[in-house]
Amino acid sequence: MAKIVECVPNFSEGCRQEVIGEIVESIEQVEGIKVLDYSNDQSHNRSVVTFIGEPEPVMEAAFQAARKAAKLIDMSQHRGGHPRMGATDVIPFVPVSGISMEECADMAKQLGQRLAEELNIPIYLYEEAATKPERKNLSAVRKGQYEGLIETIREPERRPDYGPAEVHPQAGVTAVGARPPLIAYNINLDTGDVQIAKNIARAIRGSSGGFPSIKGLGILIEETGQAQVTINVCDPQKVPLHRVFELVKIEAARYGVQVTDSEIVGLTPMDALINAAAFYLQLAGLEKEQILENRLLE
Amino acid sequence: MAKIVECVPNFSEGCRQEVIGEIVESIEQVEGIKVLDYSNDQSHNRSVVTFIGEPEPVMEAAFQAARKAAKLIDMSQHRGGHPRMGATDVIPFVPVSGISMEECADMAKQLGQRLAEELNIPIYLYEEAATKPERKNLSAVRKGQYEGLIETIREPERRPDYGPAEVHPQAGVTAVGARPPLIAYNINLDTGDVQIAKNIARAIRGSSGGFPSIKGLGILIEETGQAQVTINVCDPQKVPLHRVFELVKIEAARYGVQVTDSEIVGLTPMDALINAAAFYLQLAGLEKEQILENRLLE
Numbered sequence: 001m002a003k004i005v006e007c008v009p010n011f012s013e014g015c016r017q018e019v020i021g022e023i024v025e026s027i028e029q030v031e032g033i034k035v036l037d038y039s040n041d042q043s044h045n046r047s048v049v050t051f052i053g054e055p056e057p058v059m060e061a062a063f064q065a066a067r068k069a070a071k072l073i074d075m076s077q078h079r080g081g082h083p084r085m086g087a088t089d090v091i092p093f094v095p096v097s098g099i100s101m102e103e104c105a106d107m108a109k110q111l112g113q114r115l116a117e118e119l120n121i122p123i124y125l126y127e128e129a130a131t132k133p134e135r136k137n138l139s140a141v142r143k144g145q146y147e148g149l150i151e152t153i154r155e156p157e158r159r160p161d162y163g164p165a166e167v168h169p170q171a172g173v174t175a176v177g178a179r180p181p182l183i184a185y186n187i188n189l190d191t192g193d194v195q196i197a198k199n200i201a202r203a204i205r206g207s208s209g210g211f212p213s214i215k216g217l218g219i220l221i222e223e224t225g226q227a228q229v230t231i232n233v234c235d236p237q238k239v240p241l242h243r244v245f246e247l248v249k250i251e252a253a254r255y256g257v258q259v260t261d262s263e264i265v266g267l268t269p270m271d272a273l274i275n276a277a278a279f280y281l282q283l284a285g286l287e288k289e290q291i292l293e294n295r296l297l298e
Numbered sequence: 299m300a301k302i303v304e305c306v307p308n309f310s311e312g313c314r315q316e317v318i319g320e321i322v323e324s325i326e327q328v329e330g331i332k333v334l335d336y337s338n339d340q341s342h343n344r345s346v347v348t349f350i351g352e353p354e355p356v357m358e359a360a361f362q363a364a365r366k367a368a369k370l371i372d373m374s375q376h377r378g379g380h381p382r383m384g385a386t387d388v389i390p391f392v393p394v395s396g397i398s399m400e401e402c403a404d405m406a407k408q409l410g411q412r413l414a415e416e417l418n419i420p421i422y423l424y425e426e427a428a429t430k431p432e433r434k435n436l437s438a439v440r441k442g443q444y445e446g447l448i449e450t451i452r453e454p455e456r457r458p459d460y461g462p463a464e465v466h467p468q469a470g471v472t473a474v475g476a477r478p479p480l481i482a483y484n485i486n487l488d489t490g491d492v493q494i495a496k497n498i499a500r501a502i503r504g505s506s507g508g509f510p511s512i513k514g515l516g517i518l519i520e521e522t523g524q525a526q527v528t529i530n531v532c533d534p535q536k537v538p539l540h541r542v543f544e545l546v547k548i549e550a551a552r553y554g555v556q557v558t559d560s561e562i563v564g565l566t567p568m569d570a571l572i573n574a575a576a577f578y579l580q581l582a583g584l585e586k587e588q589i590l591e592n593r594l595l596e
Contacts, residue, residue, distance in 0.1 A: 281539060
């Protein structure tokens with residue numbers, strides 16, 4: 001089976017459309033790459049590109065984009081509302097299909113090394129690619145941002161994983177890492193009582209003692225008058241959609257409330273849905289190769 | 299989204315491996331085609347190839363295979379246990395993803411016309427591509443087989459849809475059609491009483507008044523001692539997996555019996571599983587484009 005990786009780099013340019021366009025183009029022109037989405041935020045002065053492909057072209061596209069950003073963005077002039085430290089601020093690799101988290105972490109290391117060697121940019125590895133526990137968390141890695149790092153990057157415990165212990169004057173510093181796919185998943189209730197949705201969100205999310213990989217809030221959808229549990233499923237291998245859905249149904253029943261429907265917002269790996277089908281149909285031994293479309297991706 | 303079609307042609311050669319090899323090769327060398335499987339039966343003296351791709355290359359590959367078969371197989375010399383009328387006996391197109399049955403029927407008509415014009419082979423359209431109700435059923439189309447058709451093809455009601463009303467001496471006659479995908483689906487029970495599996499099969503299958511697109515039998519799996527309902531889901535758009543599964547669970551409960559698991563044997567279109575996930579998760583408005591892997595097939 002083909003190994004498919006998603007890459008979601010963030011760039012410190014959210015205003016100059018021609019710069020964003022050139023960066024996206026540098027990604028698109030790598031053979032085998034599909035750009036799924038890109039968006040920019042002017043007040044953050046930042047843009048996000050989502051693309052997928054096999055490991056080699058994905059690494060190449062990420063490198064080309066970072067090279068282009070290093071040319072076109074000058075961090076010494078950058079202002080914006082979102083924490084940032086580099087022209088290419090972060091590059092996460094996300095395993096989609098046929099590839100392990102370890103392989104994505106290895107990709108982060110390979111790319112990090114190349115960015116350091118060829119572009120002389122200091123690189124931190126973060127999340128699942130981190131070399132130290134304290135570097136798993138991106139906000140710890142980015143602490144002080146571009147301006148602060150000019151000094152602190154020289155401290156021994158902040159030494160980058162690759163490249164010089166010196167901020168690149170224009171390109172700054174880049175974090176390269178690996179993380180699981182994130183699915184934005186909403187579950188609607190047949191009640192207008194938002195407190196029930198809030199209680200359910202509290203029951204399932206990590207921050208109040210639930211699943212560490214689940215984030216959730218209770219909100220009211222004005223258009224329908226329905227309360228909704230709005231969820232980020234941050235590691236669908238560890239806590240899959242069906243477990244979230246069934247648990248919300250059970251917690252809702254406590255209030256005599258039922259689930260009317262659920263929705264996936266944006267993108268999902270196929271696996272997350274196939275796993276739900278396999279759970280409910282009690283499917284034994286389903287192999288990826290049995291799915292016709294997967295054979296076209298071989 | 300890409301349109302993906304499966305094609306499962308049957309050829310009247312099950313013994314000479316070099317002939318089967320040349321036919322498969324003629325399919326494989328068409329750009330954009332993946333051969334998923336091929337198998338041959340010596341006593342039937344017949345082989346089956348399964349391949350997928352987008353409509354144009356699939357039609358091209360089917361044509362190239364039929365041309366090769368017409369060169370290498372002489373129906374006047376053919377003997378075998380399976381009903382047959384042509385070197386390329388049947389060519390069904392199966393909609394897998396992003397394509398309708400009507401489009402597959404159109405493909406059958408295009409290919410049929412080309413086979414008649416360029417190879418002078420008489421063509422019958424069958425199943426969903428049939429031009430008359432009595433030609434839907436392949437066994438009615440093939441009645442009399444190669445030998446009988448030499449005479450009967452001249453009768454007005456048996457006039458082929460394309461090509462001469464005269465059997466091609468070597469290549470015979472070919473049926474080209476369109477049909478839904480078929481999923482081989484087994485459901486295992488926590489009982490060794492095969493009669494219960496037989497009763498459940500009778501409740502769901504078309505031949506005893508159940509769903510017309512469902513075939514089913516009750517059998518005993520010797521290795522596990524479990525009774526199994528073994529099912530062909532012949533039109534998963536009309537009767538999807540979840541409906542079969544839930545109905546078997548309900549019928550089994552009548553005997554105090556539970557389902558232990560289910561299994562898909564061989565290939566399935568992704569949609570059949572995505573639809574099951576959408577049913578059980580009560581997913582509203584899921585679009586194919588939201589599935590990451592589908593974007594690579596665009």
